[in-house]
Amino acid sequence: xxxxxxxxxxxxxxxxxxxVAVGAxxxxxxxxxxxxxxxxxxSRMSEQLKQTSKQIESSVVEVCNSFxxxxxxxxxxxxxxxxxxSQAGEGSSDTQSFETLIENCSGTLVKILNTTExxxxxxxxxxxxxxQIDKASQSIGAAIQQLEQxxxxxxxxxxxxxxxxxxxxxxGAGFAVVAMEVISQTERTQKVNAQVSxxxxxxxxxxxxxxxxxxRMNDKDRKRVDQCRLEVDDSLxxxxxxxxxxxxxxxxxxxxxxxxxxDIGAAVRGLQFQDxxxxxxxxxxxxxxxxxAKLATRFGNGSEVGTTSDKGFSDxxxxxxxxxxxxxxTESSQGDVELF
Amino acid sequence: MIxxxxxxxxxxxxxxxxxxxxxxxxxxxxxxxxxxxxxQGGYDVIEAEHGQDALDKLNKLANAMVDLILxxxxxxxxxxxxxxxxxxxxxxxxxxxxxxxxxxxxxAKKEQGKAAGAxxxxxxxxxxDKLLQTLAKVxx
Numbered sequence: 001x002x003x004x005x006x007x008x009x010x011x012x013x014x015x016x017x018x019x020v021a022v023g024a025x026x027x028x029x030x031x032x033x034x035x036x037x038x039x040x041x042x043s044r045m046s047e048q049l050k051q052t053s054k055q056i057e058s059s060v061v062e063v064c065n066s067f068x069x070x071x072x073x074x075x076x077x078x079x080x081x082x083x084x085x086s087q088a089g090e091g092s093s094d095t096q097s098f099e100t101l102i103e104n105c106s107g108t109l110v111k112i113l114n115t116t117e118x119x120x121x122x123x124x125x126x127x128x129x130x131x132q133i134d135k136a137s138q139s140i141g142a143a144i145q146q147l148e149q150x151x152x153x154x155x156x157x158x159x160x161x162x163x164x165x166x167x168x169x170x171x172g173a174g175f176a177v178v179a180m181e182v183i184s185q186t187e188r189t190q191k192v193n194a195q196v197s198x199x200x201x202x203x204x205x206x207x208x209x210x211x212x213x214x215x216r217m218n219d220k221d222r223k224r225v226d227q228c229r230l231e232v233d234d235s236l237x238x239x240x241x242x243x244x245x246x247x248x249x250x251x252x253x254x255x256x257x258x259x260x261x262x263d264i265g266a267a268v269r270g271l272q273f274q275d276x277x278x279x280x281x282x283x284x285x286x287x288x289x290x291x292x293a294k295l296a297t298r299f300g301n302g303s304e305v306g307t308t309s310d311k312g313f314s315d316x317x318x319x320x321x322x323x324x325x326x327x328x329x330t331e332s333s334q335g336d337v338e339l340f
Numbered sequence: 341m342i343x344x345x346x347x348x349x350x351x352x353x354x355x356x357x358x359x360x361x362x363x364x365x366x367x368x369x370x371x372x373x374x375x376x377x378x379x380q381g382g383y384d385v386i387e388a389e390h391g392q393d394a395l396d397k398l399n400k401l402a403n404a405m406v407d408l409i410l411x412x413x414x415x416x417x418x419x420x421x422x423x424x425x426x427x428x429x430x431x432x433x434x435x436x437x438x439x440x441x442x443x444x445x446x447x448a449k450k451e452q453g454k455a456a457g458a459x460x461x462x463x464x465x466x467x468x469d470k471l472l473q474t475l476a477k478v479x480x
Contacts, residue, residue: 060369068376075380265468268373272465275370276443279414317414318443332445332463337474339460 035299042292046285053281060274063267071264078257081250098243102236109232113225120221127214134207137200144193144200151186151193158182269335280321286314358384359479364394364411364423365441374410374441374466381472391418395426398433406436408479413442413449421456428457437478441466 161179165172290313316322319331332338361383365371375385386406388394395418398406409427413420420440427433437459442449445463453461459478462471 057367057369061372064369064372064376068372071376071380265377268377268468269465271373272370275367275464278367279443319445330447332447332450332461334445334463334465335467335470336445336463337460337470338450338462339474339478340454340458 032299039296042288046288049281049285053278056274057278060271064271067264067267074257074260078254081253102239106236113229116225120218123214123218127211130207130211134204137204141200144197148193151189154186155183276318283314358382359407360384360405362386362388362394362406362409364388366390366415377468377471390415391423394423408436409438410441413440413444421452424456424458
């Protein structure tokens with residue numbers, strides 16, 4: 001700047017414009033012309049700053065809108081998850097909790113398995129009884145064999161009696177009739193014995209066949225019940241584990257939602273830089289306009305419309321501005337809250 | 341957290357009706373950020389661009405419906421301090437809380453606000469949680 005000024009000669013004092021002190025540096029005419037030429041740049045710079053400030057504000061408004069949408073959706077997701085978790089945890093009058101459902105399923109399956117096991121136990125008892133019946137049939141068979149031997153003995157005895165009766169002649173005739181009758185009775189007994197033996201044999205065959213069927217069924221049932229019990233236990237364990245994982249995942253979603261809310265809160269705080277920046281730019285614009293008005297009044301060619309030079313420079317409203325300007329005073333920090 | 345349910349229940353006064361807050365700020369983005377925070381906290385929000393706009397809206401709304409005013413300090417047309425002085429003249433707004441929310445932290449300015457009838461002073465940038473806590477504190 002120094003090179004544009006020169007010491008005003010005392011002879012020229014009389015021609016000084018009003019307000020210019022004697023001894024003040026004089027501005028060369030060509031510099032005056034140059035300054036007048038640059039004057040429009042002040043208003044352009046001021047307009048550029050205003051538009052920049054507006055653009056930043058629009059962007060921040062858009063970002064804030066997006067955050068609003070994110071927050072709304074997160075809020076909804078958290079609320080839905082919380083409701084689902086509380087329902088799953090406590091149940092209500094018309095719905096059952098997952099724990100209760102799993103418990104009920106488990107109870108029902110255990111009942112079915114127990115009933116099947118009881119049926120198996122009944123068939124085992126039936127097998128034992130049939131085995132007992134078979135043993136009894138064997139004993140009856142042995143007894144019939146003894147009866148057969150006795151009958152055979154009686155028959156031989158009756159034949160001997162007939163021989164002795166024949167030897168006795170007329171006196172033994174009655175005895176011979178008795179002996180014949182004994183033989184006849186013995187033969188009838190032997191026939192009945194043979195029928196009973198056959199019946200017992202058939203009975204034993206039937207018992208053996210039933211026994212085999214029951215044993216096969218019982219073996220299969222036992223294996224099937226054991227297998228089912230293992231499968232049901234595994235499935236219930238898987239179901240409980242899946243439910244636990246789902247609960248953990250949903251709790252995670254709730255926590256994530258809360259963290260997101262905190263992050264959005266921090267972003268809202270961060271975005272407020274725009275307000276401060278905008279104010280600072282506004283003050284610079286005001287000062288540029290004031291400077292422009294003052295210079296236009298002094299060096300302008302009269303074409304600057306609406307300019308006024310009597311406006312002072314802006315009052316700073318923020319700590320950072322005052323610090324740059326070297327103004328100090330007692331003031332609160334950013335984010336401070338004071339209730340009167 | 342800015343959207344915890346408990347805050348919503350705390351700010352309910354009339355059954356089925358949310359507390360109404362009038363936000364006065366010449367910055368669109370600030371109005372939006374404050375409005376977003378308050379809505380998430382369970383408040384109903386009305387916005388005004390400057391002091392005079394706020395007075396017009398209060399008169400239109402029959403002012404009894406506004407539970408709290410949150411105003412900036414430096415605004416065109418009418419600043420925050422002048423707004424408070426005018427609002428305090430309204431019979432129904434005499435005891436309603438008015439909080440200043442401004443970048444200005446100078447003690448002398450705070451004294452002016454206090455003298456005009458402000459209930460409290462918050463220096464921007466605000467912390468959303470802290471702002472909601474302050475509102476809950478000053479609203480009876």
